[in-house]
Amino acid sequence: MRESYSKQVSPEGETATNALDFDVQIFISSGMPEGVLRSLFRQALDEGAKRVRFVVRGFEPQKVGELLKKLRMLLPDPYKDDVLVEVDPNAFRAYNVTEVPVYLVKNKDKWYSVKGTVSIDGARERARKGGNYKAGELYAIAEPDILSVIEERSKKYDWEGAFARARSRAAQNLKPNFDLPTVVQDSTDYFVPTFTVPEDVTGPGPDGKGTVVLAKEGQTFRLLDHTKLQVPVIAVDATDERQVRLVQSWLRRPEYKAADVFIVGSTIQSPGGGVAMEELVRKFNRPVFPLFKRLGDRFGIQAVPAIVEQDGDRLRIRYFNPQTKG
Incomplete structure (x- = not known):
């Protein structure tokens, strides 16, 4: 067991979806045990999938499809069930999430962070009580921070030169090739x-x-x-x-x-x-x-x-x- 904590937080930093649309957000990774992920997905479906947002940090370049397929196959029925899983490295950075799972739980218009393997109901209960507590295991994050990957790769390219060439091509090629009549009556x-x-x-x-x-x-x-x-x-x-x-x-x-x-x-x-x-x-x-x-x-x-x-x-x-x- 690892020491975890629960504290009031402000749900800022997400880019893909507004945190206020959800009661619970769960930071996860494909590196977590499959049994834990299966259980969390099943609990989210029982609660109503739209109330729970799952967040992953990134994916291996050109392998996002493999990541999503792996997660989908952990659903009770991969061909019918659906939960919301979003790639949001900014959220991981905003909350300094370095191990998973981490829960953001809303309780009475306030948000709490709960760390460690626990059921969604258990995370809600800890948010209601507040204070420190011991939860289950935390796991390493398997996926890279996709923003870091992009930032590192961008250092290898002459972007100014690429933009200049793109502008030149646009000036030469982007010519509307047809006209429309002018409106004569509203x-x-x-x-x-x-x-x-x-x-x-x-x-x-x-x-x-x-x-x-x-x-x-x-x-x-x-x-x-x-x-x-x-x-x-x-x-x-x-x-x-x-x-x-x-x-x-x-x-x-x-x-x-x-x-x-x-x-x-x-x-x-x-x-x-x-x-x-x-x-x-x-x-x-x-x-x-x-x-x-x-x-x-x-x-x-x-x-x-x-x-x-x-x-x-x-x-x-x-x-x-x-x-x-x-």
Whole structure:
């Protein structure tokens, strides 16, 4: 048995998910005994998987799939059960976690840290009582700190040179190759983005035997049933100063602070023949992206300037006449 402690803490440092979404967070490693991990996963499922977050420190480069597969196979039913396991080296650093398991437990709006092998109920009980106590074993962390791996590898590369070459390629190649008409009347349209499966998609069957069909050829999915548009999308013809001024006014509004800006206009060029991206970045104070025809079709954009936002399971596209707004 090892000496462990319980103390009040503030759940800060997590990057993947806000700690306040959970009652319990458990720092684990694939180096822990499989029996301990199986037991913790089963307890989390019994409590309600969304109440418990498992955190690992990292993974061997190019082997994250192996790590997740190993952990998944420890679930009571690897093909049906699901618990939340996230890679969050920042959390390990924030709480100075050097051995596992370590629990962060919420009790009456306060958070407590409990170290050592113990059941989730046991960790909750210690959080309610507070104070020092002896728990079960602590184990070495098998996974590397993935941030340390990235930091070490980054020292071996000339990133400034790589960025310069990337900017040069962008200036030469990122040229929108189609135009859209200018809006002449304010209006609002709705569009449902879909995806049609080009061929059967299969996966391994239960216990790894045989295959099961996950999606059939010709099957159509409504994309917004499975994902969401993270930020508003603004489409603009950057050769039209009226549209540029209008978009600049939109970007000053809080609701469009994080919007992505896409440009059309096959004549947008600098004197050297490339796209004048740097000037547009300066005007909009953010990166800008070329709106290729296929992407425009995916958003359902028919004219510019336009603002695209999600409205339930569809996209709402609002069109604005720059003449009346400029």
